[in-house]
Structures are given as C-alpha cells and as structure tokens.
Amino acid sequence: MEKSGTMNPTEQRLQAVFREFFNDDAIELQDGTTFSDIRGWDSLAHVNLINALEVEFGLKFGVRELMKMKSVGAIRQVLMAKASAA
Amino acid sequence: MSDAARLIARLKRLSWEKVRRRARRTVYHFAEDRIYRVPVEEALEFDEVPEFRFDSWDDLQTYVAGPGESREALLTLWRGRLDAGEHVYTRTENGCLAIYGWMIERQSSCFLTDVRQRMEVPDAPAVTYDFFTAPEFRHRDFYPQLLMHSLRHTAAHVPGIRWIYMCVRADDTVPRWWVERLGAHYCESYFYRRVLWREEKWRG
Numbered sequence: 001m002e003k004s005g006t007m008n009p010t011e012q013r014l015q016a017v018f019r020e021f022f023n024d025d026a027i028e029l030q031d032g033t034t035f036s037d038i039r040g041w042d043s044l045a046h047v048n049l050i051n052a053l054e055v056e057f058g059l060k061f062g063v064r065e066l067m068k069m070k071s072v073g074a075i076r077q078v079l080m081a082k083a084s085a086a
Numbered sequence: 087m088s089d090a091a092r093l094i095a096r097l098k099r100l101s102w103e104k105v106r107r108r109a110r111r112t113v114y115h116f117a118e119d120r121i122y123r124v125p126v127e128e129a130l131e132f133d134e135v136p137e138f139r140f141d142s143w144d145d146l147q148t149y150v151a152g153p154g155e156s157r158e159a160l161l162t163l164w165r166g167r168l169d170a171g172e173h174v175y176t177r178t179e180n181g182c183l184a185i186y187g188w189m190i191e192r193q194s195s196c197f198l199t200d201v202r203q204r205m206e207v208p209d210a211p212a213v214t215y216d217f218f219t220a221p222e223f224r225h226r227d228f229y230p231q232l233l234m235h236s237l238r239h240t241a242a243h244v245p246g247i248r249w250i251y252m253c254v255r256a257d258d259t260v261p262r263w264w265v266e267r268l269g270a271h272y273c274e275s276y277f278y279r280r281v282l283w284r285e286e287k288w289r290g
Contacts, residue, residue: 066230
C-alpha cells in the first residue's frame with residue numbers, strides 16, 4: 001500500500017474506514033499492518049470493522065475471504081479482487 | 087492468614103467496576119442461548135485444517151491453567167468426557183494447548199447451563215460445544231478455523247446424522263458472528279431472566 005498521496009480510491013476509502021472506526025486520524029495503513037499495530041484492534045473490533053467495511057463498500061465477504069483478512073494488505077487484496085470482479 | 091485478613095485482601099482486589107457488576111447481577115440477570123444447526127451436506131463443504139487433532143489426550147495435557155483454575159480438575163473432567171465417548175478437537179502451539187472444542191456424536195437432549203433449561207433435539211444429531219481459545223492465542227482466527235474443521239470432520243466421520251447442532255450465547259459477540267457468517271441455520275433461543283429472586287425461563 002502506498003503513502004496517502006498516491007493511494008488509489010479503494011485504499012483511500014479503506015484508510016478512512018480505519019481512521020473513523022478506531023477514532024485515530026494518525027493511522028497510516030501499510031500492507032503489513034496487523035492486529036498488534038493498531039490499539040484496540042482485537043477480535044471484537046475486527047468483526048465490527050468487517051461489518052463497517054461491508055457497509056462502506058456495499059459488499060458481503062465470503063467465509064474464505066474472511067479467513068484471509070488478517071492484515072491490511074490481505075484486506076486490501078480482497079477488496080481489490082472483489083472490486084475488479086464486480 | 088486469618089479470616090479477617092483474607093477478607094480484607096479480597097476486598098482490596100475488588101474494583102468498583104466489579105462491585106457494580108456483581109451488585110447489578112444480584113438484582114438482575116438475563117441470558118439468551120441461541121441454537122443453530124448445520125446440515126451435514128453444507129458442513130462437508132468446509133475445509134479441514136491439518137493443524138487440528140482429534141481426541142488427543144496428549145494435546146489436552148498441555149493445557150496451561152488460568153488464574154484461579156484447577157488444571158487437575160479440568161483434566162479429570164476431560165478424561166471423563168473422553169471415557170464417555172465424547173470427542174475433542176485440539177490445536178497446540180509451542181507446546182501449549184491453544185484451542186479446543188468438544189463434540190458428541192449423538193445427543194437427544196442437553197442441559198443449557200446459562201439458561202437453566204433442558205433442550206430436546208430431534209433425530210439425535212451431533213452436537214459441538216465448549217469451545218475455548220487460550221487468551222494468548224486469540225486474534226488469530228483459530229476459532230473460525232476450528233468451527234469449520236470440526237463441522238467438516240464431524241459430518242464426514244459420524245455416520246447417519248443429518249444435522250450438527252451448536253449453542254451460542256447471544257452476548258458472545260465474536261463466536262455468534264462467526265457461526266452466523268458460516269451460514270449456520272438459527273433454530274430458536276432459550277431465555278433466562280431473574281429479577282431479585284423471581285426467575286423466568288422461556289424459549290422462542
């Protein structure tokens with residue numbers, strides 16, 4: 001994932017969801033960002049974050065996609081794949 | 087340590103939040119157990135995860151007890167379950183039991199402890215229950231992996247069943263979310279409410 005200025009629209013929206021969800025405008029997403037990098041990203045927050053992403057992007061993730069979404073990079077890849085398939 | 091000293095030490099450990107929760111629970115308590123089931127043909131579509139083991143007493147023995155827990159009491163309980171023909175799925179990480187979940191091949195009724203009611207189930211289905219992830223292994227998706235693995239394995243290895251049942255507390259948000267996302271069919275709920283000494287139990 002690129003720095004904010006060079007992000008594509010999907011990445012910008014993804015970062016906006018993270019910032020709003022975790023109430024932290026300083027969040028700069030990287031592909032390697034995981035649970036341990038963001039304060040409050042526990043399993044309860046994760047399921048609510050997934051719900052928020054589904055609302056923002058107007059889609060529903062399948063079980064196998066959900067199992068992959070353990071880092072920002074993985075979430076981004078799933079979102080991009082769904083966007084290109086749509 | 088005298089009884090008085092023990093009482094003082096215990097009171098010192100109590101936070102106001104704990105006191106408030108206990109006081110509230112004394113006055114009012116509510117619980118909902120939600121019953122779900124998965125048809126065998128749908129369970130067979132899930133993936134088995136090779137890291138999970140079946141009926142491994144060796145794995146169970148790597149359990150590290152939490153504060154205030156008796157490891158011996160748990161092992162005795164688990165040995166009894168295995169001897170009674172129940173089954174367990176386990177996964178260890180670095181020599182420690184990371185997660186486990188139990189399964190009974192055929193169950194016609196069971197007592198739901200949270201709501202203090204007996205549930206009768208038709209056609210003697212398989213039942214999965216008592217899933218637990220050790221705190222240091224949470225946030226790694228072991229729970230949904232075990233859920234899918236146990237459903238698939240049970241569907242493939244228990245002959246003659248049509249359904250696999252499971253029970254989830256309504257306020258157990260993460261397991262409930264995964265059970266519903268896996269497409270388990272909601273059957274009904276069992277409820278318990280107590281206001282002071284007045285108890286109500288119902289289902290619907």
